Amino acid sequence: MADDVLRKFTNDNGDFNHGLTKDIRGMLSLQDMSYLNMGESSLYKANEFSAKHLRLAIKYLEPSLARYVRRSLDHPYHVSLMQYKARHHLSYLQNLPTRNTSIENLALAEFQIKKLQHQREIKEVKRWDPAAAVDSLPSYMISCYKALYTVTNDIAAMVRKEHGLNPITHIKQAWAAFFDGFMIEGKWLYTNQAPTSEDYLRNGIVTSGAPLVFLHLFFLLGHDFTEGNNDRILRIISCTAKIMRLWDDMGSAKDESQAGLDGSCKELYHRENPHGDAEKHMLKMIASEWQDLNRECFSGTNSTLSHTFIRASLNFARMVRVMYSYDDEQRLPILEDYTRMLLF
Template structure:
């Protein structure tokens, strides 16, 4: 009882600190700053600490008033203002902004080699590339010079630079980088204690919220009892919740994180049923049951499939009810079709495997994007967030989802270690590519494909013309899904996931 009271008291204390931090930072942002560089640096720190969502109006106004810094001759000012403007969906050409820092060949001038903060900012903006030649060169130039400079820097700055290179801004999870950025800020001689206290309170309250959600998901999963009926299926509730926790951000979307975790769990379990458990006849019956979408017409299913079907059916209908209640539309028809498409994709993979049929890399990837489960999962989120059918292009997967799903599939297929619980094998893009290109470098080819998808994802998320119909929460979810892949599939030489372990310990345990 004493521990409970102590925990409650600490929570109230952190809530008070968060409120005080919000007031202090908001007052600071409302002040008429003459130093635009200082304003943009503050905004950058708020973003890196994952507390910028509290100050969106102030940030939008400040970025707009500081746009002229893109014309600055200072590398840090120009690149920082360019990045913040791009994140705010201003259409500004990186090639035009960076031209002044390059020679007649388009190569960056050597007199910028020792500008560490400028190089860090240049490296940051290089990952928001939309296909601009200057940003390809910016990435190479900044990485090369920052790497060579590390040994000459003071320990705190060296550690900050190394972490920035290992986990580049924009393509890495902000939630993961936030704690490290706070430590860096706390090492500086000039500190903003209000912002730091706000970040600490936010970390603590987020962790409490995530722990509460995780307990609810665990109770649901245990009550479901599917692992007792499907012994070979994966039992990885923590991993499934980590996906949802990463993708769906914000205190107000707690219920959505829990529901999305349930959908993710079914994608994994159905995958295992197709790979490890079901006979061809059973799988055909399973797929037919999904098409009928009727609990009264599934008596022919074996017991384990019936249990999975009932649970999947119930959760999907509950999500449709949420969308109907909160947003006035019932998307059950679209969600049913999405499950049907997923099952058809798993059936096709099973057909390829059982008949020793080898698809082309293109055919494999097209189907692999479906069987990743990403389009289905995001369709559920799409409707929970209040989007409607007019925002969907017929039966086509929206590009913003397609890009993230492709990155997930390719990263998964590049993994150097198999999932320890996954004994089935249904091919990989890497294998299909090497069959057609036995002397090719599959990994280099796949990394190039991933880089292309990131550029397209950037265009989808940061071009006003393309992203105007989608909510910021949905676009952020697409970005975070792509960012999560380097953590969830980041195996080391010992086939462990050290960054994932660090991430879980930092944000959840």
């Protein structure tokens, strides 16, 4: 479908018409559209074409528009959190000579509502803390286990009450897989054994914690595994988990300064490809996972999955980029900015 839509903007050779570069807003739309790629060659070209010419145009644009274009390139709409993008878009609108104050006030009101919602959610999360305080037990391991046991059974009971499902077996299996993953990493570290990057990433998907989080979300939304949705759910979870693991390893491996060989995907890629560009390779892998995630979320096939679950999957993948965007000083300015925007 994308190929058909974009064909009208290309010449006989299939290249985009150079005249399009004069329309900055059109180029921004083309850039945003390219991130909805599910494997279409035209969207690869759209991404390269729009990114190249927008970067060239920045130096000639007036400051507020140049800043907006730069932020749009750094944080494309589809792979970024909507609230974060909306805040920057509002900042741009407020610098225009002609302003729509009604729209601005509506946006500010929505920001305030979201802020209050997040503050309430934090209070709800804090209510779970006492479950982890088992001071009377002699062993910290027992207290951790008891807290985990209590919370897991509370969640299962909540699902059973709300949706008539009993997910306890699935949840226990997910926790077991999670801990097994850390045991594997511990073995690599203890034996000074470097895994292959493929083995590391396969295990890293599990230890990212994303499958565990999404399994809980899946049941809390009232879903259950069926023959029709099982494979699709696992693919969605795998995509988001792999995006998280790759961004984490690319951004925080240096910050964590790990001395052992549990390592990171970036480190292991360097071992296997001494002359390769690990970061470029990992960004390509992330882009590929986004394509697969887009395909699963927007393919239009019949699915029993709710829009809430699909939206949560996309937002999780979007949040990862915010969580692991380290600067040169190994700080997280985007995460700090986003947290201030949401809570304070």
